[in-house]
Structures are given as structure tokens and as C-alpha cells.
Amino acid sequence: YPIIIEQNQIVRGIFSMKLQCNEIAETAIPGQFVNLYCKEGEMLLPRPISICETDREKGILTLVYAVVGKGTESFSRLKKGDTIKVLGPLGNGFKIDESIKIHILIGGGIGVPPLVELAKHLKGEIYAFLGFAENPILVEEFKGHGAKVFVATDDGSAGFKGNVIELVKNENITGDMIYSCGPR
Numbered sequence: 001y002p003i004i005i006e007q008n009q010i011v012r013g014i015f016s017m018k019l020q021c022n023e024i025a026e027t028a029i030p031g032q033f034v035n036l037y038c039k040e041g042e043m044l045l046p047r048p049i050s051i052c053e054t055d056r057e058k059g060i061l062t063l064v065y066a067v068v069g070k071g072t073e074s075f076s077r078l079k080k081g082d083t084i085k086v087l088g089p090l091g092n093g094f095k096i097d098e099s100i101k102i103h104i105l106i107g108g109g110i111g112v113p114p115l116v117e118l119a120k121h122l123k124g125e126i127y128a129f130l131g132f133a134e135n136p137i138l139v140e141e142f143k144g145h146g147a148k149v150f151v152a153t154d155d156g157s158a159g160f161k162g163n164v165i166e167l168v169k170n171e172n173i174t175g176d177m178i179y180s181c182g183p184r
Contacts, residue, residue, distance in 0.1 A: 001083035005060065007076075011135040013067050014110070015076050016052070022059030024051075024088050030096070030118035031181070034063070034088030038074045046087065047071045050181070052113035053120070053141070061086075064113035064138065094118050094179055101125065102175035105147065108164050108182025112138055118179055119145040127173050131164025131182070 006018040024034060028051050035046035053062040067073050078084060101124040107115045108131045119126055119142055126147040130136060133154045142149045151159030152167035160167045164182070 002086050004082045017063045019061045021061040025054040025059045025061045026056050028054050028089035029093040031093035031114050032089040032091045034086050037085035038071050043071050050114035053117050066110045100177045104175035104178045106180040111182025114181050116141050119147050129164050129168050
């Protein structure tokens with residue numbers, strides 16, 4: 001089983017877990033996910049968690065997840081050095097077209113993390129529109145990968161007041177490709 005090399009709460013109810021997971025880190029493509037399995041016997045079904053970032057050279061997989069139930073709550077109690085059963089990478093991921101010049105990334109809530117790895121692989125201009133109920137996450141990571149970042153929060157505590165779709169319309173930026181992940 002992969003070893004947890006880091007586990008942090010980044011904002012209330014949202015955690016970042018780094019796993020030493022060489023095979024998955026080497027083969028995952030942006031937009032894929034893994035299934036994590038709980039240690040408790042009563043929770044047999046795995047929890048699908050999007051891959052936020054990979055470090056192919058070091059074999060590190062970064063997962064950012066929200067605590068939404070008993071399964072993810074059990075993950076949040078894990079510490080550095082613990083092991084966890086992981087299956088993946090799963091899913092089709094994003095298709096990246098090298099001829100695209102202007103990329104629009106739209107993420108809502110916990111749909112934001114899988115777009116980080118995508119931003120790392122895109123060439124050209126990248127505009128990241130990130131929407132949150134409150135407490136934006138991963139903004140610096142997007143900037144670090146060359147994206148121009150726009151943030152919306154439902155209450156206006158950070159960035160634009162409203163949802164991410166209203167923010168996109170407000171900024172009136174057009175692109176050649178839109179990639180999105182999040183709630184309707």
C-alpha cells in the first residue's frame with residue numbers, strides 16, 4: 001500500500017494528502033482519479049478522489065479532498081507514515097490539444113483540484129476561473145503554472161461575489177478550449 005508522506009488541512013473541511021505512489025504518479029494524466037479504500041471494515045466501497053498533482057520524478061501523488069461523510073472523515077485522521085489502499089489511475093482524463101492557444105479552466109469547489117495538474121501541461125494562455133462557497137484553495141498553485149486566476153466566492157469574501165459562471169460572464173474572456181470540473 002502507498003505511504004502517506006504528508007497530510008494537511010488546507011482550509012476548514014478540505015485536506016491535502018501526498019502519497020508515495022510511484023506507479024500511479026508516473027502514468028496518471030490530468031483529470032484522472034483514484035479510488036481510496038477505508039481501513040474500517042464497515043465501509044467497503046472505495047471513495048473516488050481526483051488527482052490534484054503528480055510528481056513523476058519523485059513518484060508523489062497529491063490528492064485534495066473534502067470531508068463529506070464517514071469515508072473521507074476517516075481519511076482526514078490518517079497521518080504521515082500511515083498506509084492506504086489505492087486503485088488507479090482511473091477515468092479518461094482531459095484531452096490536451098497542442099494546437100490550442102487560449103485555455104479556459106472553470107472549477108467549482110472540490111472540482112478545482114483536478115484542474116491544477118491540467119494547468120501544468122497546457123501551453124499558451126491559461127485563464128483559471130475558480131469558484132468557492134468560501135475560502136479559496138490552490139490559487140497560488142495555478143499562478144505557479146502560469147495561469148491568470150479569477151476567483152469567485154458566494155459571499156464575496158474573496159474575489160467576485162457570486163458563482164463561477166457569473167464570474168466568467170463578467171470577465172468576458174474567450175478562449176479556444178474550455179475545461180471544467182465541479183457542480184452543475
